Amino acid sequence: MVLANGMKPVILMLVVQMALAGVNIFFKLAISSGVSVPVLLAYRFLLSTVVMVPLAFFFNRERRPKITWKIILQGFLCGLFGGSLAHNLYMESMALTSATFITAMANLIPAVTFIIGISARLEKLKFGTAVGKAKVFGTLMGIGGAMLFTFYKGFSIDFLKSDINLLPGRSTGHKALLASDHRVLGACLALSSCFSYAIWIIIQAKMSETFPCHYASTALMSLMAFFQSTIYALFVERDWSQWKLGWDIRLWTVAYSGTVGTALVVALMSISARLRGPLFVAVFNPLLLVIVALAGNLFLDEKLYLGSALGAILIVCGLYVVLWGKHNEMKKKLNELVALEENEAQKSVGTIIVSGNNISSYVEMKMMENDTEVMVEDVTVNTVEEILVDVMVVDVVVVDAVICGCGYRGCGCGYGDDGGRREGEYS
Numbered sequence: 001m002v003l004a005n006g007m008k009p010v011i012l013m014l015v016v017q018m019a020l021a022g023v024n025i026f027f028k029l030a031i032s033s034g035v036s037v038p039v040l041l042a043y044r045f046l047l048s049t050v051v052m053v054p055l056a057f058f059f060n061r062e063r064r065p066k067i068t069w070k071i072i073l074q075g076f077l078c079g080l081f082g083g084s085l086a087h088n089l090y091m092e093s094m095a096l097t098s099a100t101f102i103t104a105m106a107n108l109i110p111a112v113t114f115i116i117g118i119s120a121r122l123e124k125l126k127f128g129t130a131v132g133k134a135k136v137f138g139t140l141m142g143i144g145g146a147m148l149f150t151f152y153k154g155f156s157i158d159f160l161k162s163d164i165n166l167l168p169g170r171s172t173g174h175k176a177l178l179a180s181d182h183r184v185l186g187a188c189l190a191l192s193s194c195f196s197y198a199i200w201i202i203i204q205a206k207m208s209e210t211f212p213c214h215y216a217s218t219a220l221m222s223l224m225a226f227f228q229s230t231i232y233a234l235f236v237e238r239d240w241s242q243w244k245l246g247w248d249i250r251l252w253t254v255a256y257s258g259t260v261g262t263a264l265v266v267a268l269m270s271i272s273a274r275l276r277g278p279l280f281v282a283v284f285n286p287l288l289l290v291i292v293a294l295a296g297n298l299f300l301d302e303k304l305y306l307g308s309a310l311g312a313i314l315i316v317c318g319l320y321v322v323l324w325g326k327h328n329e330m331k332k333k334l335n336e337l338v339a340l341e342e343n344e345a346q347k348s349v350g351t352i353i354v355s356g357n358n359i360s361s362y363v364e365m366k367m368m369e370n371d372t373e374v375m376v377e378d379v380t381v382n383t384v385e386e387i388l389v390d391v392m393v394v395d396v397v398v399v400d401a402v403i404c405g406c407g408y409r410g411c412g413c414g415y416g417d418d419g420g421r422r423e424g425e426y427s
Contacts, residue, residue, distance in 0.1 A: 009272040013284040016268050021103075021291040023261035027091060028099045028300060029166055030253040036242040037091045038233035040253065043245065045083060045226035047258025052219035055263065060213040067211075067220075074207040075220035082200030083225025084232060089193035096186030098302045103292040104149055104312045105190035107285060107319045111139040112191075113198040114322060122202065131325045131332075138321030145314025150187040154306025166299045214270050222262070282323055286316040 030040055056064075065071075094102045114135050117123030126132035204217070211217055237243075245251045273281050289312060296302035 009275045009280065012268045012272045013281065014287070016265050016272070017284055017287045017291060019260050019265050019268075020288050021295060023257050024094070024099045024103060024288075024292050025295055025300070026249070026253040026256050028094060028296075030249050031091065031095045033249050035250050035253075036233070036237045036239070037095065038088060038229060039237055039242045040250065041084065041087050041091065042226065042229040042233045043254040044087075044257045044262075045222050045229050047254055048262035049219065049222040049226050051259055051263040052215060052222050052266070055267070056213070056216040056219040060216040064213045064216050065211055071207065071211050071220075074203060074211070075217065076224045077203050078200055078207060078217070078221040079224025079226075079228055081196045081203065083221055084228035086193050086196035086200065087225075088229075088232070089189050089196060093186045093189035093193060096182050096189065098296060099300065100289070100293045100296045100302055100304070100308065100312075101149065101186065102190050102193075103289045104308075104315055105146060105187070105194065106197075107289065107315045108142045108146055108191070108194045109197050109201070110282070110319060110322045110326070111142040112194045113201050114139055116195070116198050116202065120202075131329045134321050134325030134328075138318045138323075138325065141318030141321060142315050143318075145311045145316075145318060146187070146191070147311075148314060149308055149311025150183060152307030152311070154308075154310075157304045157306060157309060214266070218262075218266055283320075286319060289316065 027040070031037060090102060090106075093105070114123065118125055124132075125136070127136060207217060245254065269281055293302075293304060293312070297304055
Protein backbone atom coordinates (compact mmCIF):
# COMPACT_ATOMS: atom_id res chain seq x y z
CA MET A 1 0.00 0.00 0.00
CA VAL A 2 2.82 2.42 0.90
CA LEU A 3 4.63 1.57 -2.33
CA ALA A 4 1.45 2.13 -4.32
CA ASN A 5 0.90 5.53 -2.71
CA GLY A 6 4.52 6.46 -3.37
CA MET A 7 4.26 5.46 -7.03
CA LYS A 8 0.99 7.33 -7.58
CA PRO A 9 2.51 10.76 -8.41
CA VAL A 10 5.14 9.07 -10.60
CA ILE A 11 2.45 7.29 -12.63
CA LEU A 12 0.41 10.51 -12.87
CA MET A 13 3.39 12.46 -14.23
CA LEU A 14 4.15 9.72 -16.76
CA VAL A 15 0.57 10.03 -18.00
CA VAL A 16 0.97 13.83 -18.14
CA GLN A 17 4.10 13.63 -20.28
CA MET A 18 2.52 11.12 -22.66
CA ALA A 19 -0.58 13.32 -22.94
CA LEU A 20 1.54 16.39 -23.73
CA ALA A 21 3.53 14.40 -26.28
CA GLY A 22 0.24 13.54 -27.94
CA VAL A 23 -0.62 17.25 -28.13
CA ASN A 24 2.64 17.97 -29.97
CA ILE A 25 2.15 15.08 -32.38
CA PHE A 26 -1.46 16.05 -33.13
CA PHE A 27 -0.52 19.67 -33.77
CA LYS A 28 2.35 18.68 -36.04
CA LEU A 29 -0.03 16.53 -38.09
CA ALA A 30 -2.64 19.29 -38.21
CA ILE A 31 -0.10 21.94 -39.26
CA SER A 32 1.23 19.62 -41.95
CA SER A 33 -2.29 19.24 -43.35
CA GLY A 34 -2.38 22.98 -44.08
CA VAL A 35 -4.62 24.21 -41.28
CA SER A 36 -4.28 27.79 -40.06
CA VAL A 37 -2.40 27.84 -36.75
CA PRO A 38 -4.26 30.89 -35.29
CA VAL A 39 -7.64 29.32 -36.11
CA LEU A 40 -6.61 26.00 -34.59
CA LEU A 41 -5.50 27.71 -31.38
CA ALA A 42 -8.69 29.77 -31.18
CA TYR A 43 -10.71 26.54 -31.23
CA ARG A 44 -8.38 24.94 -28.71
CA PHE A 45 -8.82 27.75 -26.17
CA LEU A 46 -12.57 27.74 -26.77
CA LEU A 47 -12.80 24.06 -25.88
CA SER A 48 -10.41 24.37 -22.93
CA THR A 49 -12.57 27.20 -21.57
CA VAL A 50 -15.70 25.06 -21.91
CA VAL A 51 -13.95 22.25 -20.02
CA MET A 52 -12.26 24.33 -17.30
CA VAL A 53 -15.21 26.53 -16.29
CA PRO A 54 -17.28 23.62 -14.85
CA LEU A 55 -14.18 22.26 -13.09
CA ALA A 56 -13.52 25.67 -11.55
CA PHE A 57 -17.15 25.94 -10.43
CA PHE A 58 -17.09 22.47 -8.88
CA PHE A 59 -13.69 22.56 -7.14
CA ASN A 60 -13.23 26.28 -6.30
CA ARG A 61 -16.74 27.57 -5.66
CA GLU A 62 -16.47 27.49 -1.84
CA ARG A 63 -13.04 29.05 -1.35
CA ARG A 64 -12.79 31.28 -4.40
CA PRO A 65 -11.96 34.90 -3.52
CA LYS A 66 -13.86 37.77 -5.06
CA ILE A 67 -12.81 38.46 -8.65
CA THR A 68 -11.53 42.06 -8.77
CA TRP A 69 -10.35 44.21 -11.66
CA LYS A 70 -6.77 43.46 -10.65
CA ILE A 71 -7.39 39.71 -10.98
CA ILE A 72 -9.09 40.25 -14.34
CA LEU A 73 -6.06 42.22 -15.56
CA GLN A 74 -3.72 39.50 -14.33
CA GLY A 75 -5.90 36.90 -16.05
CA PHE A 76 -5.71 38.91 -19.27
CA LEU A 77 -1.90 39.06 -19.08
CA CYS A 78 -1.71 35.34 -18.25
CA GLY A 79 -3.93 34.58 -21.24
CA LEU A 80 -1.67 36.71 -23.44
CA PHE A 81 1.79 35.57 -22.39
CA GLY A 82 0.90 32.02 -21.34
CA GLY A 83 -1.82 31.42 -23.89
CA SER A 84 -2.35 33.17 -27.22
CA LEU A 85 1.11 34.70 -27.78
CA ALA A 86 3.17 31.81 -26.42
CA HIS A 87 1.18 29.13 -28.26
CA ASN A 88 1.19 30.97 -31.59
CA LEU A 89 4.96 31.38 -31.40
CA TYR A 90 5.33 27.75 -30.33
CA MET A 91 3.24 26.37 -33.19
CA GLU A 92 4.79 28.60 -35.85
CA SER A 93 8.19 27.39 -34.70
CA MET A 94 7.00 23.79 -34.96
CA ALA A 95 5.84 24.45 -38.54
CA LEU A 96 9.35 25.61 -39.48
CA THR A 97 11.28 22.93 -37.59
CA SER A 98 10.06 19.71 -35.99
CA ALA A 99 8.15 18.51 -32.95
CA THR A 100 11.39 17.27 -31.39
CA PHE A 101 13.14 20.60 -31.87
CA ILE A 102 10.42 22.74 -30.28
CA THR A 103 10.03 20.28 -27.40
CA ALA A 104 13.75 20.49 -26.67
CA MET A 105 13.70 24.29 -26.75
CA ALA A 106 10.81 24.36 -24.27
CA ASN A 107 13.20 23.03 -21.61
CA LEU A 108 14.88 26.45 -21.65
CA ILE A 109 11.91 28.05 -19.89
CA PRO A 110 13.36 27.76 -16.32
CA ALA A 111 16.65 29.28 -17.49
CA VAL A 112 14.85 32.09 -19.33
CA THR A 113 12.71 32.71 -16.24
CA PHE A 114 15.92 33.08 -14.22
CA ILE A 115 17.31 35.60 -16.74
CA ILE A 116 14.13 37.68 -16.64
CA GLY A 117 14.06 37.54 -12.84
CA ILE A 118 17.64 38.85 -12.67
CA SER A 119 16.98 41.56 -15.27
CA ALA A 120 13.82 42.76 -13.51
CA ARG A 121 15.52 42.52 -10.09
CA LEU A 122 12.94 40.01 -8.95
CA GLU A 123 15.71 37.56 -8.09
CA LYS A 124 19.26 37.97 -6.79
CA LEU A 125 22.19 36.43 -8.62
CA LYS A 126 24.25 35.37 -5.56
CA PHE A 127 27.07 34.07 -7.76
CA GLY A 128 29.29 33.55 -4.72
CA THR A 129 27.01 30.77 -3.48
CA ALA A 130 26.61 27.25 -4.85
CA VAL A 131 22.97 27.98 -5.67
CA GLY A 132 23.86 31.08 -7.69
CA LYS A 133 26.60 29.28 -9.60
CA ALA A 134 24.26 26.38 -10.38
CA LYS A 135 21.66 28.73 -11.86
CA VAL A 136 24.22 30.57 -13.99
CA PHE A 137 25.99 27.45 -15.25
CA GLY A 138 22.69 25.66 -15.87
CA THR A 139 21.43 28.63 -17.88
CA LEU A 140 24.62 28.76 -19.96
CA MET A 141 24.44 25.01 -20.59
CA GLY A 142 20.86 25.33 -21.79
CA ILE A 143 21.67 28.22 -24.12
CA GLY A 144 24.72 26.37 -25.45
CA GLY A 145 22.62 23.28 -26.08
CA ALA A 146 20.01 25.32 -27.96
CA MET A 147 22.70 26.86 -30.17
CA LEU A 148 24.23 23.44 -30.84
CA PHE A 149 20.79 22.01 -31.65
CA THR A 150 20.18 24.87 -34.11
CA PHE A 151 23.47 25.37 -35.93
CA TYR A 152 25.14 21.94 -35.89
CA LYS A 153 23.71 18.95 -37.72
CA GLY A 154 26.28 16.16 -37.89
CA PHE A 155 25.54 12.66 -39.07
CA SER A 156 22.17 10.94 -38.86
CA ILE A 157 21.45 8.61 -35.95
CA ASP A 158 19.24 5.77 -37.16
CA PHE A 159 18.76 3.77 -33.97
CA LEU A 160 15.10 3.14 -34.80
CA LYS A 161 13.73 2.48 -38.25
CA SER A 162 10.10 2.55 -39.27
CA ASP A 163 8.24 2.65 -42.56
CA ILE A 164 5.30 4.46 -40.94
CA ASN A 165 4.88 8.12 -41.91
CA LEU A 166 1.69 9.81 -40.72
CA LEU A 167 2.55 13.09 -42.41
CA PRO A 168 0.77 13.76 -45.73
CA GLY A 169 3.89 13.69 -47.88
CA ARG A 170 6.83 15.96 -47.23
CA SER A 171 5.33 18.90 -45.39
CA THR A 172 6.44 22.50 -45.61
CA GLY A 173 7.92 22.23 -42.16
CA HIS A 174 10.11 19.28 -43.14
CA LYS A 175 11.32 20.99 -46.30
CA ALA A 176 12.08 24.09 -44.31
CA LEU A 177 14.05 21.96 -41.90
CA LEU A 178 16.66 21.56 -44.63
CA ALA A 179 17.03 25.33 -45.02
CA SER A 180 19.26 26.83 -42.37
CA ASP A 181 17.62 30.28 -42.55
CA HIS A 182 14.19 28.82 -41.79
CA ARG A 183 15.66 26.71 -39.02
CA VAL A 184 17.20 29.80 -37.43
CA LEU A 185 13.86 31.62 -37.72
CA GLY A 186 12.16 28.66 -36.07
CA ALA A 187 14.72 28.77 -33.26
CA CYS A 188 14.08 32.50 -32.75
CA LEU A 189 10.33 31.87 -32.57
CA ALA A 190 10.89 29.03 -30.09
CA LEU A 191 13.10 31.23 -27.91
CA SER A 192 10.49 34.00 -28.06
CA SER A 193 7.91 31.46 -26.95
CA CYS A 194 10.12 30.57 -23.97
CA PHE A 195 10.36 34.25 -22.99
CA SER A 196 6.58 34.57 -23.24
CA TYR A 197 6.06 31.50 -21.05
CA ALA A 198 8.62 32.82 -18.54
CA ILE A 199 6.76 36.14 -18.25
CA TRP A 200 3.54 34.19 -17.72
CA ILE A 201 5.13 32.19 -14.90
CA ILE A 202 6.09 35.40 -13.10
CA ILE A 203 2.63 36.94 -13.54
CA GLN A 204 0.93 33.68 -12.53
CA ALA A 205 2.98 33.58 -9.33
CA LYS A 206 1.79 37.09 -8.45
CA MET A 207 -1.79 36.18 -9.30
CA SER A 208 -1.69 33.08 -7.09
CA GLU A 209 -0.93 35.25 -4.05
CA THR A 210 -4.36 36.93 -4.20
CA PHE A 211 -6.27 34.30 -6.20
CA PRO A 212 -5.04 30.84 -5.08
CA CYS A 213 -7.59 28.85 -7.08
CA HIS A 214 -5.84 26.82 -9.74
CA TYR A 215 -8.88 25.68 -11.69
CA ALA A 216 -10.55 29.10 -11.60
CA SER A 217 -7.38 30.92 -12.66
CA THR A 218 -6.84 28.42 -15.49
CA ALA A 219 -10.44 28.92 -16.64
CA LEU A 220 -10.00 32.71 -16.57
CA MET A 221 -6.72 32.41 -18.46
CA SER A 222 -8.30 30.14 -21.10
CA LEU A 223 -11.22 32.54 -21.55
CA MET A 224 -8.90 35.50 -22.06
CA ALA A 225 -6.69 33.50 -24.42
CA PHE A 226 -9.77 32.49 -26.43
CA PHE A 227 -10.82 36.12 -26.97
CA GLN A 228 -7.27 37.15 -27.87
CA SER A 229 -6.67 34.20 -30.21
CA THR A 230 -10.02 34.68 -31.94
CA ILE A 231 -9.38 38.37 -32.59
CA TYR A 232 -5.90 37.59 -33.92
CA ALA A 233 -7.19 34.73 -36.10
CA LEU A 234 -9.94 36.93 -37.58
CA PHE A 235 -7.34 39.57 -38.36
CA VAL A 236 -4.77 37.34 -40.10
CA GLU A 237 -6.96 34.59 -41.60
CA ARG A 238 -9.44 35.78 -44.25
CA ASP A 239 -10.15 32.33 -45.69
CA TRP A 240 -13.41 31.30 -44.02
CA SER A 241 -12.96 27.70 -45.09
CA GLN A 242 -10.19 27.44 -42.48
CA TRP A 243 -12.82 27.85 -39.76
CA LYS A 244 -14.71 24.74 -40.82
CA LEU A 245 -13.93 21.62 -38.82
CA GLY A 246 -14.76 18.31 -40.44
CA TRP A 247 -14.18 14.77 -39.26
CA ASP A 248 -10.46 15.02 -39.86
CA ILE A 249 -7.19 15.69 -38.04
CA ARG A 250 -8.22 19.29 -37.30
CA LEU A 251 -11.22 18.26 -35.23
CA TRP A 252 -9.29 15.52 -33.42
CA THR A 253 -6.46 17.95 -32.64
CA VAL A 254 -8.83 20.51 -31.15
CA ALA A 255 -10.74 17.87 -29.18
CA TYR A 256 -7.61 16.17 -27.83
CA SER A 257 -5.72 19.36 -26.94
CA GLY A 258 -8.74 20.98 -25.30
CA THR A 259 -9.72 18.00 -23.15
CA VAL A 260 -6.72 15.73 -22.58
CA GLY A 261 -4.05 18.36 -23.22
CA THR A 262 -5.66 20.95 -20.95
CA ALA A 263 -8.23 19.61 -18.49
CA LEU A 264 -6.63 16.22 -17.76
CA VAL A 265 -3.08 17.58 -17.67
CA VAL A 266 -4.00 20.45 -15.33
CA ALA A 267 -5.84 18.10 -12.97
CA LEU A 268 -3.05 15.49 -12.83
CA MET A 269 -0.31 18.09 -12.44
CA SER A 270 -2.24 19.72 -9.59
CA ILE A 271 -2.55 16.38 -7.79
CA SER A 272 1.15 15.60 -8.29
CA ALA A 273 2.22 19.05 -7.13
CA ARG A 274 0.08 18.70 -4.01
CA LEU A 275 1.56 15.27 -3.22
CA ARG A 276 5.23 15.94 -4.01
CA GLY A 277 5.61 19.66 -4.73
CA PRO A 278 6.13 21.73 -7.91
CA LEU A 279 9.80 20.75 -8.28
CA PHE A 280 8.79 17.09 -8.60
CA VAL A 281 6.51 18.06 -11.50
CA ALA A 282 9.27 20.02 -13.26
CA VAL A 283 11.74 17.13 -13.03
CA PHE A 284 9.63 15.07 -15.45
CA ASN A 285 9.66 17.70 -18.25
CA PRO A 286 12.67 16.21 -20.12
CA LEU A 287 10.76 12.94 -20.41
CA LEU A 288 8.47 14.73 -22.86
CA LEU A 289 11.45 15.32 -25.14
CA VAL A 290 12.33 11.62 -25.13
CA ILE A 291 8.75 10.57 -25.95
CA VAL A 292 8.36 13.14 -28.74
CA ALA A 293 11.76 12.26 -30.22
CA LEU A 294 10.84 8.57 -30.34
CA ALA A 295 7.38 9.26 -31.75
CA GLY A 296 8.75 11.71 -34.31
CA ASN A 297 11.36 9.22 -35.46
CA LEU A 298 8.86 6.36 -35.70
CA PHE A 299 5.75 8.06 -37.05
CA LEU A 300 6.65 11.51 -38.47
CA ASP A 301 9.75 10.69 -40.50
CA GLU A 302 11.85 13.02 -38.34
CA LYS A 303 15.56 12.33 -38.50
CA LEU A 304 17.67 12.57 -35.38
CA TYR A 305 21.17 13.98 -35.91
CA LEU A 306 24.25 14.11 -33.74
CA GLY A 307 23.93 17.86 -33.19
CA SER A 308 20.31 17.46 -32.16
CA ALA A 309 21.16 14.71 -29.67
CA LEU A 310 24.09 16.60 -28.13
CA GLY A 311 22.10 19.82 -27.97
CA ALA A 312 19.17 18.08 -26.30
CA ILE A 313 21.48 16.48 -23.73
CA LEU A 314 23.02 19.87 -22.87
CA ILE A 315 19.58 21.48 -22.57
CA VAL A 316 18.30 18.74 -20.25
CA CYS A 317 21.48 18.81 -18.12
CA GLY A 318 21.20 22.58 -17.86
CA LEU A 319 17.57 22.22 -16.80
CA TYR A 320 18.44 19.82 -13.99
CA VAL A 321 21.29 22.05 -12.78
CA VAL A 322 18.91 25.03 -12.60
CA LEU A 323 16.30 22.90 -10.82
CA TRP A 324 18.94 21.73 -8.34
CA GLY A 325 19.76 25.34 -7.59
CA LYS A 326 16.09 26.23 -7.17
CA HIS A 327 15.57 23.22 -4.91
CA ASN A 328 18.40 24.22 -2.58
CA GLU A 329 17.22 27.82 -2.58
CA MET A 330 13.70 26.78 -1.61
CA LYS A 331 15.09 24.43 1.06
CA LYS A 332 17.15 27.25 2.57
CA LYS A 333 14.17 29.61 2.62
CA LEU A 334 12.05 26.90 4.25
CA ASN A 335 14.65 26.36 6.98
CA GLU A 336 14.78 30.11 7.61
CA LEU A 337 10.99 30.21 7.85
CA VAL A 338 10.94 27.31 10.33
CA ALA A 339 13.61 29.02 12.45
CA LEU A 340 11.61 32.25 12.41
CA GLU A 341 8.46 30.45 13.53
CA GLU A 342 10.39 28.78 16.35
CA ASN A 343 11.65 32.18 17.52
CA GLU A 344 8.12 33.56 17.45
CA ALA A 345 6.94 30.56 19.48
CA GLN A 346 9.61 31.24 22.10
CA LYS A 347 8.47 34.85 22.33
CA SER A 348 5.05 33.59 23.32
CA VAL A 349 6.47 32.45 26.68
CA GLY A 350 5.84 35.23 29.20
CA THR A 351 6.52 35.95 32.86
CA ILE A 352 3.92 37.78 34.97
CA ILE A 353 4.39 38.51 38.68
CA VAL A 354 1.28 39.38 40.68
CA SER A 355 1.31 40.45 44.34
CA GLY A 356 -1.21 40.79 47.13
CA ASN A 357 -0.89 43.07 50.19
CA ASN A 358 0.99 40.59 52.37
CA ILE A 359 1.63 37.62 50.04
CA SER A 360 3.31 37.74 46.63
CA SER A 361 2.87 35.12 43.96
CA TYR A 362 5.39 34.40 41.26
CA VAL A 363 3.54 33.11 38.22
CA GLU A 364 5.41 31.74 35.25
CA MET A 365 3.02 31.11 32.41
CA LYS A 366 3.29 29.78 28.90
CA MET A 367 0.75 31.78 26.96
CA MET A 368 -0.86 31.12 23.64
CA GLU A 369 -2.70 33.83 21.74
CA ASN A 370 -6.19 32.84 20.66
CA ASP A 371 -8.06 35.69 18.94
CA THR A 372 -8.55 38.18 21.83
CA GLU A 373 -7.79 35.83 24.69
CA VAL A 374 -4.58 34.67 26.31
CA MET A 375 -4.96 31.06 27.45
CA VAL A 376 -2.84 29.64 30.26
CA GLU A 377 -1.25 26.29 29.38
CA ASP A 378 0.93 25.73 32.45
CA VAL A 379 1.39 27.64 35.70
CA THR A 380 4.03 27.43 38.44
CA VAL A 381 3.51 29.45 41.64
CA ASN A 382 6.31 30.68 43.92
CA THR A 383 6.40 33.30 46.71
CA VAL A 384 8.53 36.42 46.38
CA GLU A 385 9.11 39.46 48.63
CA GLU A 386 8.37 42.32 46.23
CA ILE A 387 5.73 43.50 43.82
CA LEU A 388 6.96 43.18 40.22
CA VAL A 389 5.17 43.00 36.94
CA ASP A 390 7.25 41.92 33.96
CA VAL A 391 5.49 40.94 30.77
CA MET A 392 7.85 39.46 28.20
CA VAL A 393 5.22 38.68 25.60
CA VAL A 394 5.27 41.04 22.63
CA ASP A 395 1.96 42.24 21.10
CA VAL A 396 -0.26 40.07 23.29
CA VAL A 397 -3.88 41.19 23.49
CA VAL A 398 -5.22 40.55 27.00
CA VAL A 399 -8.80 40.40 28.22
CA ASP A 400 -10.15 42.41 31.14
CA ALA A 401 -10.36 39.49 33.57
CA VAL A 402 -9.63 39.39 37.30
CA ILE A 403 -6.53 37.46 38.32
CA CYS A 404 -7.02 35.76 41.66
CA GLY A 405 -4.38 36.23 44.32
CA CYS A 406 -3.23 32.66 43.80
CA GLY A 407 -2.21 33.52 40.27
CA TYR A 408 -4.94 31.76 38.29
CA ARG A 409 -7.36 33.89 36.30
CA GLY A 410 -10.85 33.71 37.78
CA CYS A 411 -10.35 30.53 39.78
CA GLY A 412 -12.49 31.91 42.65
CA CYS A 413 -10.54 30.34 45.51
CA GLY A 414 -10.30 33.68 47.33
CA TYR A 415 -6.61 33.26 48.18
CA GLY A 416 -5.09 36.76 48.37
CA ASP A 417 -8.22 38.47 47.08
CA ASP A 418 -7.13 41.76 48.63
CA GLY A 419 -4.34 41.92 46.12
CA GLY A 420 -6.36 40.78 43.14
CA ARG A 421 -6.00 43.13 40.20
CA ARG A 422 -7.36 43.36 36.72
CA GLU A 423 -5.00 42.05 34.11
CA GLY A 424 -5.61 45.06 31.93
CA GLU A 425 -3.80 47.22 34.52
CA TYR A 426 -0.50 45.58 33.63
CA SER A 427 -0.88 45.54 29.82
